Amino acid sequence: MEALLSLIVILPFLSATILGLSYLVDSKKNLSNTYYATIALTTPAIVTLLSFVLVFKMSTMPHDTPLYAHLFDWVKVGQLHIEMRFMLDRLSMIMIGFITFIGTLIHIYAVEYMQSDEGFGKFFAYFNFFLGSMLLLVVASNPIIMFIGWELVGLASYLLIGFYHKVSSNITAANKAFIVNRVGDFGFIVALGVLFIALEGQGFSFEAIEQGIGGLSHSTLSFVGALLFVGAMGKSAQIPLYVWLPDAMAGPTPVSALIHAATMVTAGVYMVARFGFLYNEIPHIGEFIAYIGAFSALIAALMASFERDIKKILAYSTMSQLGYMFIAVGLGAYGAGIFHLFTHAFFKALLFMGAGAVIIALHHEQDIFKMGNLRKVLPQTFIAMLIATLAITSIPPFAGFFSKEAIINHAFLSGHYTLWIIAMTTAFLTAYYMFRLIFVVFFAHSTKTYPHLIPLGKMIIYPLIVLAIGSATVGFLGIEHGFAHFVALPDRATPAPTHLLEYGLMGLNILVALGGIALAYRLFGTNPEPPKANIPIKALFIHKFYVDALYNRLFVDTLRSLSIFFDRVVDGAVIDGILGLLTGGYKDLGAKLASFQNGTVKTYATYVILSVSLMSLALIYLLEAQ
Amino acid sequence: MESIIFFILAFFLLSGAIMIVFSKESLYSAIGFLMVMIAMAGMFALLHHSFLFLAQILVGVGAVVVLSIMIILSINLKEENQPKQNITRKNILFTTLIIAPIAGLLLYAIAKAPFAFAPIAQHFGTIETMGKVLFTHWVLPFEIVSILLLGAMVGAIVLSRRRLHVES
């Protein structure tokens, strides 16, 4: 069992190394795509199998006996004793389960999608690396190792977002993703530093931290909690660190699917859930997290409502759904949050892969207002997308309904009515913008035809079908809080609702969703109009609240001008100026003295005589003094 | 009697010196120099240095002065080639100020020390005594001076004959 757990992490890295080396060595492109695809697909397949084996074995065991796999001592300095040790408890089990499963489906999909790209081998090296990093993050048994995975995920996303590196703007997007993530990581590492020093000597694995935080002051814990959440903000694209997410669409579509469904963005939610014991001590920070989540959800939904790029709509929807998850974990409903993460992974992967299918069929067209009537042309894709959309808009019995309802109800029952209202509004907007997408892409312009459509291969269609089935059914796992009980996270209790209230809330949720769909149909059902910035408030939405421009002005321009200031003023004028005064002093003195040496013999003679004269004066003085 | 001769010599000596320094024509300076040299010879004679007197007349007057005058005449400076001398009052004052301490120190030394002439021994200053001292105690300096003279001779010939290339 321990060996299996280690293998789950090691295998993807190993195959990434093999793929990468093959790609580098094979400069003449002798190796076929099949070679790369075989290695690239075998690994996640094996890993998925292994993780399923583990999941089945573990689910029979009691939840408080996690499985550990100790590899080696990573660092042992002073009290800092970090082991490379993996932990598999119920939470990480769920995580590796869906990460490997959905990851594998995306791999299969990507083989077809990337078929004609010359960087095929490189792409899968990155892809496996991404998967491995995410698995490392999830099964880490202490925050430091988790942080390593955390960072590597960021690196992998950098490499993949910037995959089409000939276009400079893609690299800019990749840089943005990495830098914004690092800003979050900065919060993470500061939190870890403070936490480690506060707990010095008590060990630094998750268990040890859980036992140790009882002795810490409330303010320290709040500080640590808030800063850890800064890390989550970066990774999970919450306000104010969400700016990288829409730009990250620069990568190939499978990358977007992987980032948004199985890896990367889920890390923040996972981390907060992992530190659930800590956040239970500091509920006010939890509320802060919930509010950030709520506002992110709302803002993202607003931005998605005015977006034209199909992938960016989905990106904003991810940010919005992540907001829901943060509402849940912030309010202590870790089970609900992770459940939404779980269901979201299915339908978001499906949405992205569907969108990718549309994009590839239409020769890389991404503007939804140039599409339409695709229902007849791409029927399988349409069905899959529709199921996923129904899931995300939380129409029963699709997966999203159960998980989102659990979160919204939790907000209501725990008495956070503001959050509840925001969540409901967002739910309405979600239904609106998602069905706007469906209507515009698949229904509108019912006479439009596509003469040059690229046919979709099996490897694109089959994963869609599998995920569609998943999106339709996995929600049932959550009936009667079954999922939350299984994960066994330290949820904060809420007053139990009456049956009437429960059904009332459920009905309201469905009504709101249907209202959104109705609005979308009214506006975009037949003859859609692209958004126009004709009134200021709309312009604000279309331009994403000018946040990018603001950040550019605030950080990028400031740093650049500061850099120039340092170069010209601090170094050039101040420091070299002071040095120049020192050396220049000698120079000036030298020049002054040089003027004494005027070349005229007579002047030199005068110096000699003057000196003798002065010496004579001194002698006379001395003789007189005797 | 000796005092009178001394004062006459001193007068010639100092007026010759002043003539050297302050006359405008180089030739007058040379004549001043001649006066100085002759007066110097007289001074040696007064001091009973008969050999020095001879040497001074022969070398100083006969060789150095004549050579100087010859050079002056051979160069034949034209008026415009004469250095434009500006002996202003300020210059003189400055010079005097600088030289006063030196002269002062020397005079101070003379005034302080009790000087008197020793009685003259026999044969003082004659060629014979001079030669004895010169070739016993002072052989090495004598030889060095010989070499110096030789060097000076060679140098003078080289300098005045070849025109070396000098970058302007």
Next chain:
Amino acid sequence: MQHLLSMILFLPLLVAFTMGLLRVSIETLRMATFGSSLIVLLFAVVVAFYFHLDGGMQFVHNSPWISHYGINYSIGIDALSLLLLLLIALIMPLIFLAIWEEQRKGYFYNLLLLQTGVSGVVMAQDLILFYLFWESMLLPIFIMIGAYGYGMRHFNAMKIIIMTVLGSMSMLLAIIYLGYTHYATVGFWSFGLSDLTQLAFDSKTSILLAGAFLLAFAIKIPLFGFHTWMAPAYSSAPTAIVVVLSAIMAKLGVYGLYRFGFTLFEVPLGFYTPYVILLCLIGIVFYSIHAIMQRNLKRIFAFSSGAHLSLITLGLFMTNIYAWSGGMYLLATHAIASAGIFLMIGMLGRRTQDIQIAHLGGIASIAPRFAFFFAFFALAITGVPGTGGFVAELLIIIGAFKYHFWVGVVAATTMLGAILFIFWTLQRTLFGTTQEATKHFGDLSAIEIGILTPLVIILLVTGIFPSLLLDFLDASLSANLEAFKGGVK
């Protein structure tokens, strides 16, 4: 065995003299230098093999030199010296391989002299001997920049020499004063490190003396405020010298602080600690921001070097085991990473004749191997996990938090600092479309890959299995830390 260190020390010098006297051809010279550097590497490995982990100063050799003034030829190594010695021994052959095509003999002679100089600094246990090597390593650098450099090479060579000599003069005065004090109190002259540690000074004198040493090291490192020689020197110097400057010489400043500063002046350094820490923190932020708008690759990575050395110095002055381990670890890994990046800049410069960033771009699409190695070293410098830099930065940050909360926060900005400029640099260098200079960019040759691969492997191993090297350093560092703490109390 007794003379192994001396052989390491003087073999390059000997080779340089022999070759110089015989006036050999460039081919022979090249083979001889490379051979000698390999032999030195072999010896260094042998030394490492026989080194006892918890044995303190080892391979000590002592013979009188100028006995009247108590100046001895006294050498020895402990764990940190050995680490640096191995680094030098490893990097020098790679440099010689990298300049294989070089036709100017002066390159080889100067580098041989340089190798003796830097090795001597690491081994010297006598202050005068130390000073001798300390200055002698400056001379080849001066000549190399002045004779084979680029741009305003004469001015920049003068600048580096004037600034560093300013520091070493103050150190020389302090050394002489120390020796004299030994004479005045004990009765005979001595410049041996172990003798001088016995001396006691009143606080004012010792603060002055410590300041004199500190100045020399601060300029060499360079800390903020003493750094203006750095970027011009880096940009003017030939690649081989830049590698030595960044990977070895700057580290020797830290080494000097550790070996002499912390051994001789436990107490007065406490007086300087807040100021040095402040300078280091300013340096970390300042250099990173400064690098953003630089237009020359060498200058960018010069500033990156400066930021990391500030971090190492910071770690040294935290005086706790995390920061010390982290500092020493960063010393090693950054040396490797910066050697890699500067070697690659040299290779790039040979291909394009231009290292202005504005003229580069698109390399990744035509030279994937080059792009891979370049990006790897650049990322290693930013401290991506899996490379040694991450471990080191983590340890230093934790140590900084142990020292003081705000120091920790600023130290943690090092995570942000490097990425500010490195990613932009990568974007403009490797990615995008090709330009005139990079249109015919050839990928790395087998030899070049051979040069770079050892560095990559070391960085990966130090990143994935850090305990290998950390355990190696642990005993020595702990013992010195105990001694230092004991001295402070």
Next chain:
Amino acid sequence: MLSPDKFLFVAVMMFAIGLIGLMLRRNLFVVYLSIELMLSSVNLILATFSRMHGEMDGGVVSLLMIAVIAAEAAIFLALIIYIYRITKSVDSQSITQLTHKRDEA
């Protein structure tokens, strides 16, 4: 009665006048003659002291000095001719080869 003071006084005055000439005049001849004047004054002092102590050594040095004067005259006059040939003047200001020139620094 003659006393050494008088001779010494005259010698000092000669020396001072020589110095003045050296500093004041630019004509190389005058400079040369001033130097000769100073040398001669030293000669006189030597002779005076020799007479004062009744020893011949001073006189001998004085004799040697006369030889030096001759040598000096030869060199100096040769130099004057040499300079005159180059600069066509006997002005000491015209010899400026020793000047520190800024542009070459």
